[in-house]
């Protein structure tokens with residue numbers, strides 16, 4: 001019964017066919033230790049966190065993904081692939097322009113300059129960027145899947161890697177959401193940004209997958225820079241709350257972090273993921289789209 | 300070397316970051332046993348089949364999916380969920396209307412009546428329908444992924460099941476493509492049908508996921524009928540070529556068919572998959588979209 005967690009399902013065998021009837025209970029209804037004040041009365045912990053935690057512990061349905069060793073986590077460095085083709089230059093210019101305006105208008109530049117980036121500001125930035133980061137992998141996977149169906153061709157093994165990236169970015173988002181619940185205006189901005197980005201990225205992927213993977217490659221170079229800066233802030237003692245914050249349970253499970261892991265370990269794991277996406281996307285951009293994807297599941 | 304198959308990749312460790320350089324060779328260049336007359340001179344075997352076969356044997360990157368037992372395969376029956384809500388009735392009417400016109404215009408009705416459905420006609424029908432069948436799972440997975448990012452919500456474990464369905468349908472398609480390579484006009488129809496179906500299904504899924512899962516549930520009821528009829532044709536001796544055709548290697552691998560499996564075993568496995576999608580989609584349609592998906596990976 002504990003294996004089934006908050007689900008009870010019964011199988012009726014009738015006429016040789018299996019029917020499953022499902023009753024799902026809310027996490028709090030049968031798990032008294034999860035009870036907490038209603039989220040509207042509690043401003044610290046995101047109301048999703050308890051649910052996320054529970055479900056992740058019960059059934060791991062995430063795709064395979066790399067589990068980083070201590071040395072892999074610490075050896076991540078800021079890298080740069082020199083743009084050579086026209087699409088590379090266009091991708092690099094797009095990313096640099098986007099980052100410049102985003103950093104100015106989100107207050108990251110000023111905050112970095114003045115040293116006023118606190119945990120709240122970091123989470124706001126991370127949550128916003130991760131809602132965007134989850135888009136490319138899923139759109140690319142969908143478009144390649146549809147292309148395979150439409151042109152009666154093989155996919156050459158790209159889809160699983162793209163889906164793994166998309167899920168991984170969504171896990172970054174869910175991790176950050178455990179620590180902070182954004183307000184109304186922010187949510188509005190996220191919805192707007194997704195509308196624009198999904199439209200433009202889909203159109204761009206149909207026109208030039210090479211441009212898109214290079215674009216994501218450069219985006220991930222910036223992500224590595226940002227998370228490296230975040231680690232520096234933690235190590236400098238600027239983020240006093242995070243210095244004492246344990247890794248959320250969902251993150252500990254997902255990245256298989258050791259006992260007693262802290263937020264710094266979570267940020268290290270996220271940064272390693274971003275460096276991996278960077279390598280993957282630069283590699284895919286340099287390949288013909290009908291060549292075999294060299295990345296195996298979870299690698 | 301044989302593990303790596305037709306890929307050679309080297310890892311350079313530089314500045315703590317891993318770069319992978321990839322050289323991919325065509326399957327025939329280093330695998331003499333795969334050599335065959337150029338596909339333009341050979342009309343029987345689809346040119347993709349050798350490639351598909353090879354890659355599947357080297358690295359299984361497919362998602363988890365059910366492997367059916369002998370009794371599960373044979374106990375599949377035609378089922379029907381009575382429409383109760385308005386969306387159910389609308390979904391049922393849509394599927395019945397679509398099937399009626401498709402059966403009339405594709406010549407399936409006449410063929411069934413006259414008993415002139417041969418392997419070629421079956422494959423044409425199967426290939427066309429499977430290019431459509433692969434759409435809903437991927438579109439639904441993408442829309443739920445984007446919704447999770449956009450509304451900062453959990454997905455509640457639906458995405459993996461939807462992706463498993465999409466991939467499974469694409470495997471049905473790749474299996475059929477091993478046996479037949481469609482011509483120009485047919486390919487044109489597939490591209491057109493996908494354009495229309497992707498647009499309508501995406502719009503419908505945004506408006507009513509319940510309608511869409513019910514629609515797929517009814518579509519799969521029809522798929523079970525069709526594949527049951529196909530099995531009857533084989534058993535009646537109408538499909539003399541398939542009676543002597545071994546299961547394609549890709550199918551044998553994917554469904555873990557026993558040694559000496561024939562086309563009949565492939566059709567049995569596909570029918571069991573369709574019955575499973577039927578159960579899954581009827582279940583999902585009857586659930587609120589923020590309830591936990593009861594289907595575990597590969598189940």
Ligand SMILES: [Fe+2]
Nearest residue numbers: 130133169172
């Ligand atoms: Fe990320």
Ligand SMILES: [Fe+2]
Nearest residue numbers: 133223274277
């Ligand atoms: Fe990323």
Ligand SMILES: [Fe+2]
Nearest residue numbers: 429432468471
């Ligand atoms: Fe199918």
Ligand SMILES: [Fe+2]
Nearest residue numbers: 432522573576
């Ligand atoms: Fe199906």
